Amino acid sequence: NAGVTQTPKFRILKIGQSMTLQCTQDMNHNYMYWYRQDPGMGLKLIYYSVGAGITDKGEVPNGYNVSRSTTEDFPLRLELAAPSQTSVYFCASSSTRQGSTEKLFFGSGTQLSVL
């Protein structure tokens, strides 16, 4: 079972560069999420999606964009990288079938440094 797969695992960017963090899941989950985690802190929600073609902002969306063209994929785009975006990024997915009890499945994360 692949579950939630994130690529790349590590990346170093220069200020002002752009990149896309990839996330794909093979569990046919409707809901997908992007979180960031700064050192010693909990996770903060960046964007989420409840299905193909539908996305919405989370707690910290500034500087990021997302798209959801298929059920499986939910890429996160950084257009103009800034040092404040240095963080570990986690993608997650969940099924909607169990209402409030559905659990999240997380990827292994992408460590991003902006220098």
Add this chain to the structure above:
Amino acid sequence: DAKTTQPNSMESNEEEPVHLPCNHSTISGTDYIHWYRQLPSQGPEYVIHGLTSNVNNRMASLAIAEDRKSSTLILHRATLRDAAVYYCILRVSGSARQLTFGSGTQLTVLP
């Protein structure tokens, strides 16, 4: 979203039970209580969840106070592999927005 309060850190000896507390005094009647843990350099993983009754699974037990204002995650026999950050989270009923993670409890297991 309702808030949770957890101790920043706890220690336990290997093979002893661990009780991780969580306060959620503003919980609403339909909020589920979820616990996740994050092992070093990994994404969070689901541990257990409950609404009103105590719950058991292969990983842990969840004890929920009668007034639901607090809960306790119980690891029956801590192992070194249980060393992780444990997050107590309220899942807002009917909300498409996902779980809000606080800073959690860092559990250290001593050999």
